[in-house]
Amino acid sequence: MTTAAIQNLAAPPGATELYVDVDWLREAGDGAFLYVRDGALRASWDEGAGIPTDGLPAGDAAGRFLDLTAERAVAAVSHVSGTVEVVGEGAVAQLVRSRLPQTEPDAGPPAAVIECTGDAHAIETALRRLDDLGTLVVAGASTVESLRIDLYPDVHVRALHLVGVAVDLGDEALLDRTLLPDLLLTSLCEVGGEGGGREGCTWLRIRPAGSRRQS
Amino acid sequence: MIPQVKNAVRRAISAGLERSGYTGEMNEEAGAAVAAALGARRHSVAVGSSVAFAGHQLVWPSVGRARLVPIEVPAPARDEVTIEVLASCVSPGTERAQYLRLPNARPTLPFSPGYSAAGRVAAVGRGVSELTPGDLVVVPRLHHASVATIPAAGAIAVPPGVPVTEAAFVYLAVIAGYGLVCSELEAGEGVCVIGAGPIGAAAQRLAAARGAGTTTVVARSTASEAVAHAGHADRFVFADAADEIAEIGASVVVDATGAPDALATAIAAVRTGGRVVLLGSPRGVTESLPLGTIRRKRAELVGAHISSSVRRGRLDGIDLVREQSKSFLRELADGRVVVADLAGDPVDPMDCDHFYRSLAEQARPAHFAWSELSDSDRLRRVRVWRAPRVGGRGLSSEHNQLPPSAELRRRVDAELTDPFRHASGRLRIGLLGCGDIGLANAAAVTRAPNTELAVCFDPNEALAEDIARTFGCDAASSSDELLAHPGLDAVLIAAPHHLHAPLAIAAAEAGLHVLIEKPLANDLASAISIAEAAKRAGVECTVCFPFRLEPGVLAARLLYEEGAIGEFAGCTVFYRADKPAAYWLSGYSNRASSDWRRDRASAGGGVLAMNLPHYVDLIRYVAGGVEVDAVTAMEAPGGDEIDDAMTVAVRFSNGSVGTIAGDARSRGRVPTEFMIGGTAGTIVLEPRGYVFSGRSVAGLAGARWHALPETPTQDVRAVFVSRFATAVDHGERPEVGIDDALAVQAFLEAAYESSKRGVSVRPADLLAAGWS
Numbered sequence: 001m002t003t004a005a006i007q008n009l010a011a012p013p014g015a016t017e018l019y020v021d022v023d024w025l026r027e028a029g030d031g032a033f034l035y036v037r038d039g040a041l042r043a044s045w046d047e048g049a050g051i052p053t054d055g056l057p058a059g060d061a062a063g064r065f066l067d068l069t070a071e072r073a074v075a076a077v078s079h080v081s082g083t084v085e086v087v088g089e090g091a092v093a094q095l096v097r098s099r100l101p102q103t104e105p106d107a108g109p110p111a112a113v114i115e116c117t118g119d120a121h122a123i124e125t126a127l128r129r130l131d132d133l134g135t136l137v138v139a140g141a142s143t144v145e146s147l148r149i150d151l152y153p154d155v156h157v158r159a160l161h162l163v164g165v166a167v168d169l170g171d172e173a174l175l176d177r178t179l180l181p182d183l184l185l186t187s188l189c190e191v192g193g194e195g196g197g198r199e200g201c202t203w204l205r206i207r208p209a210g211s212r213r214q215s
Numbered sequence: 216m217i218p219q220v221k222n223a224v225r226r227a228i229s230a231g232l233e234r235s236g237y238t239g240e241m242n243e244e245a246g247a248a249v250a251a252a253l254g255a256r257r258h259s260v261a262v263g264s265s266v267a268f269a270g271h272q273l274v275w276p277s278v279g280r281a282r283l284v285p286i287e288v289p290a291p292a293r294d295e296v297t298i299e300v301l302a303s304c305v306s307p308g309t310e311r312a313q314y315l316r317l318p319n320a321r322p323t324l325p326f327s328p329g330y331s332a333a334g335r336v337a338a339v340g341r342g343v344s345e346l347t348p349g350d351l352v353v354v355p356r357l358h359h360a361s362v363a364t365i366p367a368a369g370a371i372a373v374p375p376g377v378p379v380t381e382a383a384f385v386y387l388a389v390i391a392g393y394g395l396v397c398s399e400l401e402a403g404e405g406v407c408v409i410g411a412g413p414i415g416a417a418a419q420r421l422a423a424a425r426g427a428g429t430t431t432v433v434a435r436s437t438a439s440e441a442v443a444h445a446g447h448a449d450r451f452v453f454a455d456a457a458d459e460i461a462e463i464g465a466s467v468v469v470d471a472t473g474a475p476d477a478l479a480t481a482i483a484a485v486r487t488g489g490r491v492v493l494l495g496s497p498r499g500v501t502e503s504l505p506l507g508t509i510r511r512k513r514a515e516l517v518g519a520h521i522s523s524s525v526r527r528g529r530l531d532g533i534d535l536v537r538e539q540s541k542s543f544l545r546e547l548a549d550g551r552v553v554v555a556d557l558a559g560d561p562v563d564p565m566d567c568d569h570f571y572r573s574l575a576e577q578a579r580p581a582h583f584a585w586s587e588l589s590d591s592d593r594l595r596r597v598r599v600w601r602a603p604r605v606g607g608r609g610l611s612s613e614h615n616q617l618p619p620s621a622e623l624r625r626r627v628d629a630e631l632t633d634p635f636r637h638a639s640g641r642l643r644i645g646l647l648g649c650g651d652i653g654l655a656n657a658a659a660v661t662r663a664p665n666t667e668l669a670v671c672f673d674p675n676e677a678l679a680e681d682i683a684r685t686f687g688c689d690a691a692s693s694s695d696e697l698l699a700h701p702g703l704d705a706v707l708i709a710a711p712h713h714l715h716a717p718l719a720i721a722a723a724e725a726g727l728h729v730l731i732e733k734p735l736a737n738d739l740a741s742a743i744s745i746a747e748a749a750k751r752a753g754v755e756c757t758v759c760f761p762f763r764l765e766p767g768v769l770a771a772r773l774l775y776e777e778g779a780i781g782e783f784a785g786c787t788v789f790y791r792a793d794k795p796a797a798y799w800l801s802g803y804s805n806r807a808s809s810d811w812r813r814d815r816a817s818a819g820g821g822v823l824a825m826n827l828p829h830y831v832d833l834i835r836y837v838a839g840g841v842e843v844d845a846v847t848a849m850e851a852p853g854g855d856e857i858d859d860a861m862t863v864a865v866r867f868s869n870g871s872v873g874t875i876a877g878d879a880r881s882r883g884r885v886p887t888e889f890m891i892g893g894t895a896g897t898i899v900l901e902p903r904g905y906v907f908s909g910r911s912v913a914g915l916a917g918a919r920w921h922a923l924p925e926t927p928t929q930d931v932r933a934v935f936v937s938r939f940a941t942a943v944d945h946g947e948r949p950e951v952g953i954d955d956a957l958a959v960q961a962f963l964e965a966a967y968e969s970s971k972r973g974v975s976v977r978p979a980d981l982l983a984a985g986w987s
Contacts, residue, residue, distance in 0.1 A: 045507065072513070123506075132526055138510055145507035150500045151478070152319040155516065156493050159397065159523030162516040164509035 006191060009033060011208035012044070018206040019062035023090030023117040024141055032118065032141040033206075034062045041065070043169055045143055051169050056177060059188065059205055063091075063180040066203060068167045070095030073114045073139035076163045080135055082111025087126055091202035092116045092139060094183055109134070116140045120147050127154045127162075135161040225250070236614045237607055240276065245607030247325075248285050252603035258289030259599055266290055268297055268337065269595045269604065270362030271588065273567050275326045278316065279575075281567040282918050285606045287597065288364040291340035297364045298354060299594040300585045302383040303332035304558065305359075306390075307578035308412050308473050308495065314571050318499040329358035331386030333379045334585070336370070337594060343367045353385040355540045359564070361585045361593040371540050374548035380558045380582055381547055384413070388543040388554065389536050390521045391417035391471070394494035395425060396535065397519040397527075398467040402426035407465035407484045409454075410495060411439035413557040413580050415471030418494065420446040421543070422467075424551040431463055433480060445556050460484050469494050475501040478516075482508050490515045556580070563587040568918035569781070569895045569909030609919030612897075612905050617921045619770070620914030627770045627924045634764070634934045638665040640944025642728070644936070645697045647718050648710035649673035649682045650807040652732050655932060656709050656759070661686050662930055663937035665944070672697040678807055694718060698725045705730060705943070707936070711811040712819045716741035723752040728943055730936065732759050733828045735956040737819030739964035743985045746953045755942065757949045758956035760832040761935035766924035767904030771837045771891070779912040780893025783838040786865075786873035788830040789888040790822065791881035794859075813857055821857035822877035823850070824963055830875060830889060831959045832951070837891055837898070842868040842958065847975045848966040863966045866975075898923075957982060 008029025011018055019034040033044045036058040042050030053061050070092050077084050083103065086096050093116040109131040115123055118140025124147075126136050154160055167174070179185075189201035228249050232242050255267040272286040291297045310328050312320035322328075336350045345367070346352065352370040357363055373382045391414050400406065406422040408415050411434040423430050423446070431450040432443035443451040452459045454477075464486035470477050473495030481491045482505045491514055509516060521536075528535035546552040559580025562570045564587065574581075585593055597603070609617040619627075644660050646653055649671055660668045672691040673679040683690035691697035698706070698721060705728035708718050715736045719729045729749060735758050736742040749756035762768060774780065797805065799813040811817040818824060835841065845866045850858035862876040871892075886902035896908035904923030911917040935950065942949040961978035969976040 120506075132523060133530075138506065145505065146503040147506045148500060148502055149504050150319070150497065151475070151493060151504070151518070152497045155518040156496055157518065157520045157522060159518040159520060159527065161518075162509065164506075164512060164514050166510040166513055168511075 005029065005031065006204070006206060009206065011035065011206075012037065014038065015208055017058055018204075018208065019059065020204045020206065021066060021090035021092055021116075021141070022202055022204065023088040023093060030143050032143050034065060041169065041174070043141070045141065046169060048169060051171075051174055054175060056175055060177075060180060061174050063184045063188070063203075064174045064176055065167050066091045067095055067181060067184060068171070068173055069139055069141075069165060070099060072165045072167070073116070073137045074099045076137045076165055077112040077114065077135055080112040082131065083108070084112040084114065085110040085126075085129070086114045086116065087122055088116030088140065089202070090116060091184060091187060094187070094202050095181065096139070098181070098183055111135070112137065114139055118144060120144050123147065124149060127160060130154070130158070130160055132158040133160070134158075135163060137163045137165055139165040224253075232605070232607070238611065238614060241607035241610045241615060243607075244276070244282075244284055244610065245605045248606040249603055252287040255287035255289040256599040258292070262290055262292040262340065264290035265599055266596045267599055268362050268364070269597045270360060270593055271564065272327060272358060272360035273329070273564060273583070275314070275324060275328060275571075277324055279314070280918070281314075281571045283564050283567055283916070285604050286360060286362070287603065288362050291338050291343075291364050293341045294343060294367050295340040295364055296336050296343055296346055296352075296367045296370055297338040297362065298332070298334045298352065298370060299337040300332045300334035300357070300361050300363065302334070302380045302561075302585060303357065303359045303583045304330050304383045304385070304387060305562070305574075305581045305583065306330045306387055306413065307559075307574060307580055308414065310571075311574050311578045312473065312496070312498050315575055319496055320498060327358040327360070329360070331355050331383060331389075332357045332359075332363075333373060333383035333385070337362070339367070346370060346372065351379065351382070353382045353540065353544065355386045355389055355536050359567075359583050361564070361588060368537075371537065371544065374544055377544060377547045378555070380561070380584075381554050382544065383582055384417075384554045384558050385540050385543055387413050387557070388417050388421065388552075389539040390414055390494070392421050392539040392543060393521055393524050393535060394418050394469050394471070394492045394519045395422055395467075396539070397517045398469065398490050398492045400425065400427060400467050403428045404466035405429045405431070405464070405486075407431040407433060407463050407468045409433045409468065409470045409477050409481050409484070410472035410474075411442045412471065412578065413559070414494065415469070416442050416446055416557050417554060418469045418471055419443065419448050420552050420554070421546070422469075423447065424546050427467075431465060431484075433460060433463075433484060442556065446553070454480060457483070465489060467492065471495045473498050475499045476503075479503060479505050482512070482514060485512060485514050487512045488514070490517055492517050492519050494519045496520065558582050561587070563911050563917070565911030565917035566909065572895070572909060609916060609921065612899060612907065612920050616905055617916060617919050619922055619924050622914030623770055623774070623921075624924055626773060626913065627766050630769050631766055635664050635937055637941060638663070638937045639941050640665050642666045642940035642943055643669040643702050643704045644730070645669055645691070645700055645703050645706045645727075646671040646682065646688075647694055647697060647706050647708045648714075648732075649675070649678035650709065650809075651802045651804050653678070653709035654682065654806065656707050656732065656936070657682050657686050659930060659932035659936050660707065662933040663940065665940045666936050669703055670697050670700045675807060694721065698722055698727065703727060708732060711809070711817050712737035712824065713741075713811070713817040716745050719745040719756065720748040723748040723754050723756070726752060726754065728754045729756040730759060730939060731756070731956075733959070734758070734819065734824055734963060735960045737817065737824075739960050739981055739985050742957055742960040743982075746957055749953060755939070755949055756953045756956070757939050757951045758959070759932070759935060760829060760836075760951045760955070761931040762829050762833060763836050763950065764931040764934050767900055768833060768837065770904070770923045771898045771900060771906070772839070774898065774906055774908065774912060775837050775891075775893070776839070777912045779896050779906060779908040779910060779915070780891070780898055781895030781909075782893060783841045783867065783869055783871055784892045784894050785867070785871040786834050786875070786891045787888065788827070788834075788873075788875040788877075790826050790830065790877040791885045791887050792822070792826065792879050793881055793884060794879040815855060815857050818857055820963065820967060821859055821861070822879040823858055823861040823863070823966055826879070827861070827875060827877045828959045828963065831962050832955065833889075833900070834873075834891065835955065835958060843962050843965075843978055844868045845975045845977045846962065846965045846969050848969040850967075850970045858970075861966065861970070863969075
């Protein structure tokens with residue numbers, strides 16, 4: 001996580017808060033993020049209306065978004081027997097790790113990879129690392145809408161599975177009022193639009209410069 | 216065999232072949248055939264058998280070439296069977312990609328393509344109890360070959376009633392079925408298949424047979440729509456109908472196209488939470504895999520290359536290929552799946568070169584019909600101590616061509632045996648001009664059974680008297696006297712070119728038919744005046760183009776008509792002669808002194824007018840229907856002197872191009888070259904006659920050079936005048952009509968006009984302008 005990656009995020013007009021998994025940050029500022037505007041939680045990659053938080057703190061809805069993403073990513077590999085590798089250091093990656101059964105790492109290639117960064121290069125290298133018939137779960141929110149890739153050598157010939165995981169912002173489960181996992185509560189860092197943050201942060205709440213409103 | 220001995224044997228074989236005129240490719244093919252035979256025989260002996268099995272296999276020896284080569288396979292060892300293949304299935308998409316060497320489809324050459332086959336068990340090894348000789352079986356993974364010895368477990372019995380060609384489709388069905396396995400299709404789920412090639416169509420049909428709900432096919436063409444309907448798909452959507460595709464919402468989408476950009480369509484067609492099976496091998500990079508849509512739809516993309524079935528099957532403890540094969544055969548037998556249309560058209564394996572070239576242009580379902588080969592070419596038992604059959608012949612146009620096929624020889628011979636058998640009437644002919652060519656024509660008229668040389672004339676009385684004495688005819692003292700000769704039916708004009716028109720017109724006006732030594736006249740205007748005079752008088756007029764009757768030309772025309780070389784694709788003529796200075800003053804023989812040949816006004820031209828008319832006629836004759844559209848010519852020396860050398864670039868009526876060139880100053884007796892090219896083959900008529908056809912026509916082996924029937928024993932000039940006499944007797948158009956003669960004359964005129972003006976000229980325009 002760098003200050004530049006945070007500073008370069010282009011907050012939409014009217015956004016009062018931004019929530020970012022640290023794996024989503026990009027130096028160039030084109031990373032993905034959730035944001036709050038007009039009392040609704042929205043996503044930078046989705047031009048839809050977002051979900052009104054109805055009095056629920058926006059940070060809770062954003063955290064729930066990350067938690068649901070992790071839950072679905074883990075469900076996508078429930079059939080896998082073998083090593084499951086997780087790529088990323090952010091909140092979703094940590095939540096995924098916490099939900100996976102603890103196993104001794106296998107010396108061979110992983111049977112599944114849960115890719116939480118959404119980075120195109122990370123996705124490609126994960127495909128190459130996978131064992132034949134393996135599963136790649138694409139769980140990272142990203143502004144990367146499409147990927148230039150030769151599907152023949154890995155996905156086709158080695159019969160890999162590429163599974164998309166997403167949480168719809170219209171999903172009522174985002175408004176679940178049960179307590180967020182500790183892992184999320186303790187690793188959220190509050191930073192200003194000018195950057196900052198501390199060690200151990202897995203996701204960030206950013207208040208864009210000039211915003212005086214509090215959630 | 217220890218390596219040193221092996222190498223020594225190979226070197227000895229190679230040296231022996233080289234001594235027999237084998238070079239390059241021929242040597243390689245022959246060496247490979249011998250090595251394969253020795254290997255097969257060694258294995259046969261090792262299993263206690265004294266026989267091996269010989270047949271043929273399809274090979275791509277180098278980029279863009281396909282060929283049928285002899286092979287031998289060993290007698291079956293324990294738990295093995297030998298199969299006599301009757302049909303092998305082509306996977307049009309993959310084999311086309313491999314043939315074109317598209318991305319992700321570049322096999323190492325030489326390569327033996329192939330997918331699956333059906334045939335009869337020819338022999339079984341010890342321990343084989345489930346199969347017996349004569350059983351009909353499929354082999355799900357086999358090169359295109361007429362014979363194979365394989366593990367018995369690799370052959371699966373075909374249920375009664377299943378046609379061989381449909382059974383041979385088995386491996387394509389296995390591939391399609393494996394895609395459905397990878398999709399984990401559940402009963403009632405909607406399936407959409409992108410692409411309607413054989414594998415895509417099979418995937419849709421198998422899905423329907425295996426309990427899918429609605430099946431939809433997305434493809435590009437109306438032909439694909441017909442395939443979808445034949446497979447009873449519930450719905451067909453054109454690939455460019457984005458809105459309709461977005462509404463499909465199938466649980467399972469199978470991308471069977473192999474097109475890297477088709478995946479976007481597949482993702483668009485899948486419902487949220489659905490599966491997309493990548494069944495067709497992507498031939499290149501997917502520029503835009505819609506990752507965002509995959510995520511949002513929570514879709515699953517599943518690779519399904521058939522090679523992964525081994526590991527997948529191992530996880531479940533089953534042989535997926537065998538299981539899928541059996542399921543498919545049961546479904547075929549029960550009528551739950553129909554693939555007759557997907558098995559495609561039968562292709563004679565001899566036509567493999569032509570087939571793959573056409574496949575490169577457009578993928579289409581097909582299967583090799585090995586039953587088209589003769590029994591002995593398909594499967595022959597060979598004794599291990601007998602010398603193996605050596606391949607390699609016919610791979611070069613210069614060395615070791617195959618002889619003309621028996622069928623071609625028989626058909627050409629039918630034309631040549633007793634060439635006068637249809638002769639009728641009796642045409643009394645007067646010869647005008649008694650020089651070199653007059654002498655040859657006099658002899659021809661005398662030899663033909665239905666013509667008679669009645670009288671001759673030449674201003675040089677000695678020449679006329681010589682002809683009269685030699686052939687026993689009268690000698691007239693003038694051309695008028697000849698024309699008035701009692702009982703005369705026709706004249707044969709063998710005079711200097713500028714005299715053709717006045718003599719021919721006078722003859723026609725005297726009611727006489729006219730034969731004229733080529734060219735028709737010294738210019739197009741004169742030629743047209745001859746044609747008009749003949750028409751007015753109601754007499755027949757022809758130009759002597761007797762080389763049409765040579766065996767090689769007859770064979771070439773026959774082969775062209777039957778499609779041996781496909782569409783006409785151009786020609787090259789390089790006529791070469793070393794005409795001495797004396798030729799221009801007295802011809803080759805010095806029989807008659809005259810310098811008309813070197814005068815442009817008298818001769819009409821040099822090498823082009825004197826020698827090339829035959830070639831122009833032969834091109835039109837062999838490739839019937841093809842005309843010269845335009846010419847661009849250059850000549851040497853140019854100006855008022857006649858042309859010693861001339862090069863004419865030709866565009867033909869079908870858009871192809873060619874070169875017709877002549878050089879009368881070619882020192883050192885360099886042979887003339889004459890070649891007619893086609894989209895599927897090549898005919899060479901000079902210096903010797905050869906044909907290469909990508910297809911097996913008239914008994915020729917495909918993609919091999921064959922000699923054409925040899926130079927005639929018959930007198931083609933005598934046959935020519937005889938046929939003219941017969942045509943006159945029957946009131947029919949002669950072999951060479953006046954329109955043929957005018958077409959050649961217009962070509963000559965256009966070439967000279969082009970050379971003079973430096974522009975391209977259309978003969979038809981000159982001809983149209985010249986008619987009154």
